[in-house]
Amino acid sequence: MALSLTEEQIDLASAVVDFTRRSVDTMTTRDEHEKLATGALPSFWTEMLETGLHALHIPEELGGQGGTLVETAIVIEEFGHRYVSGPFLPTMLASAAVTLAEPNGCNQPILADFAEGATGTLVLASEQLKVVQIAEGWAVAGQLQVIGALAAKYLVLGFTVADTARYAVIEAQAAGVSLVPAEGTDLGRDAATLVLDNVVIPADAVLGNATASKIAALHAGFTGSEAAGIMRWASQVSTEYAKIREQFNTPIGSFQAIKHKCANLAIAAEMATSAAWSAVVSVGQDEAQQHLAAAGALEAAIVPSIEAVTEAITILGGIGFTWEHDAHLYWRRAISLNALNAPLSGELAAAGEAALHTERKIEVELDEPDPEFRTRIAALLDTAAGLRNEHEAGRWYSRGSRRSFLAENGLAAPHWPAPYGLGASPAEQVIISQEYARRDMLQPSSVIGEWAMPTILAYGSEEIKEKFALPTLKGELIWCQLFSEPGAGSDLAGLSTRAVKVDGGWKLTGQKVWTSGAHEAHWGICLARTDAEVAKHKGLSYFLVDMSAPGLDVRPLHQSNGEAEFNEVFLDDVFVADDYLLGEPGQGWRITATTLQNERTQISSGVSVGTEDGLRELISGDNFVGTRENALEVLGRAAAISTAIGAMNLRETLRQVNGLQPGAGSSLAKVAHGRLARQAAGDLLKLAGPAALFAHAPAAAVNSQLTIPAALIGGGTIEIQLNVIAERILGLPRS
DSSP states (O other), X not given: OOSOOSHHXXXXXXXXXXXHHHHOOHHHHHHHHHHHTTTOOOTTHHHHHHHTGGGXXXXXXXXXXXXXXXXXXXXXXXXXXXTOOSSHHHHHHHHHHHHTSOOOTTHHHHHHHHHHTOOEEEEOOOTTSEEEEETTEEEEEEEEEEXXXXXXXXXXXXXXXXXXXXXXXXXXXXXTEEEEEOOOSSTTSOEEEEEEEEEEEEGXXXXXXXXXXXXXXXXXXHHHHHHHHHHHHHHHHHHHHHHHOEETTEEGGGSHHHHHHHHHHHHHHHHHHHHHHHHHHHTTSOHHXXXXXXXXXXXXXXXXXXXXXXXXXXXXXXXXXXXXXXXXXXXXXXXXXHHXXXXXXXXXXXXXXXXXXXXXXXXXXXXXXXHHHHHHHHHHHHHHHTOOOSBOOHHHHOXXXXXXXHHHTTOXXXXXXXXXXXXXXXXXXXXXXXXXXXXXXOOOOOTHHHHHHHHHHHHSOHXXXXXXXXXXXXXXXXXXXXXXXXXXSSOGGGXXXXXXEETTEEEEEEEEOSOTTTTTOSEEEEEEESOSSSOTTTSEEEEEEETTSTTEEEEEEOOTTSOOOEEEEEEEEEEEEGGGEESSTTOHHHHHHHHHHHHHHHHHHTTTSSTTHHHHHHHHTTOOSSOHHHHHHHHHHHHHHHHHHHHHHHHHHHHHHTTOOOOSHHHHHHHHHHHHHHHHHHHHHHHHGGGGXXXXXXXXHHHHHHHTHHHHHTTSOHHHHHHHIIIIISOOOOO
8 A cells, every 4th residue: 555644645646656657667767777877867857847746845935845754755655666767766865854954044045956856865874984073064085885876966965973973965066076886786776886085064064953863764764665665566566467377277366375475565565655654754753763763664664675576576477587577677676775774783773772761652643623522531531530440450350430430431432332432533532542641541441342342232232232331341341252163263154153042042052262261251252053054154143142151161271371361161052042142143244244353453453562562671671691782673673563563553543534444454464463473572582591491581581482372373363364365455366
């Protein structure tokens, strides 16, 4: 999915697509690549300047469009998707860096020149440059490999003085500046070695307020946006090819291995888009947020872009390995972007240092047509904050005065319809979440009840709704989910628990397994077979089961970590009254879809929280082996991916807030979170070292590893999720 999130941004992206379809094609790039390598501008450049796409982020008073960096990132991502040649990305990096500076008589005319069509490139600060302070400012000497410099009028040059990176604008033809051209990896853009021979940087050329972390976030965000466009191309071209290419008289997209490849590419592309967007947004935030977001763009967009194109070629087969196919053009650009951002270790360590003390946060700005809504919510939460729960047991199982007050005022599940919730819109839910956060209060959760109750509210009688809704919200009633069976896990329609009609109700007989919290639950939602003569998914019905009913036996399953969160549940002629059958007999499969949708949404909604907590605890307590820098890089990498997942979830929220149809982000995030949890648990063990000889190792390093199957299997295995993504989201044929 592209980077745009609002109707206006979608319109901008559409305009960019129209321009590229009209004026840009890879055949022309191939014909012009030798000229492009010398710094010549592509044939469409003048037309592009007429559209104003190059000046979106430049203030109107200087000749620009007065837009945002995000809007420019949208153009960069679309250009990456279409493989647009020329120095657009280098120029956007340079001009955007200048917009970050405090305005003065030196940089404002340069911005006006950029708005007129001047070109440039941004050169990140490097230890390879030697800097000497002189009367006029600084003299800089050294050599660096750069892109876009042969086409550039201006260089935004980074250099380090007293351990502080500074950035200044100089002309590419300034005294002491020379360029040594070479055949570039990317055929659509020039590459050269920049040689600086004591180039004088006047003090007034320095971009005040353009800090190293801002520039790093900008660089990662814009280059990450182009990488995201590349990965979107890789995902789309692979998926479309898999639909039409046949082997053994069937489309290759029906083979599970190909489905998983295509699904993984879709996940990677959406992660890349989200991470790049997050990095661009962070430019306006504080330094810690910039480090976290920049690392996210590096790890989730730039680094995997090479592998994404490589994977696409394995799906395309031999045709993708030919010079005539466009794959190698995107491949080369991905390699170039990675080279431009190397080495990564410093940014990952900086992100790790930031992650020790904070998490990635993006404040959602809302248009509030009813300002009184926030005032009302704030007043209610202020009252709630003065109450306490007599039984305090965290977000899930606390109950008492505070939780009851929240439930009675619609704030335990505000998205539920009245009278149990507020019928809150997506924007109102964000406001409520913000007000909870401002008071450092946790919104209570009914866990399985959050999946069960929306189904009951949709299909239950008024009496059933009244019986269960408020007690569930108050935490007085706990639910479990009686779905999985020994022979029916992911294949839920294959379950064998049967329900036989008797006078006044039904008798249920069978076995359920891996039931979370059944030993604590008061009621369970249960799927059972009421008709064995029809297709297996048509013969199911949906029941509400009293967990204290005669004939029901709960037996704990002791897990590898020694705990017993899961259970086997045996039903031996358990009577369920007719009132507790939801819907009609045989409607269970359709009704279950409501529950599973709520389950997957709830599981995915928190994927950015806590994955790196163990690493943070281990490092904060100095309980790791190896160097601190290595430990911080490990934490930084985990925080970077967590940041990308969090951004993906937030973007789903913003789509709904902006009135757009939800995307596939929550389904993709489930897989990404499972993989990150697995990686983080492994990294935690490695950093714990010999301490993992003991069961109670620091930061629960051993227990985290032994608990990881819950993240990989719960809510549907990763492999099943990949099948769902491939078939229902990407449209690949069923096996």
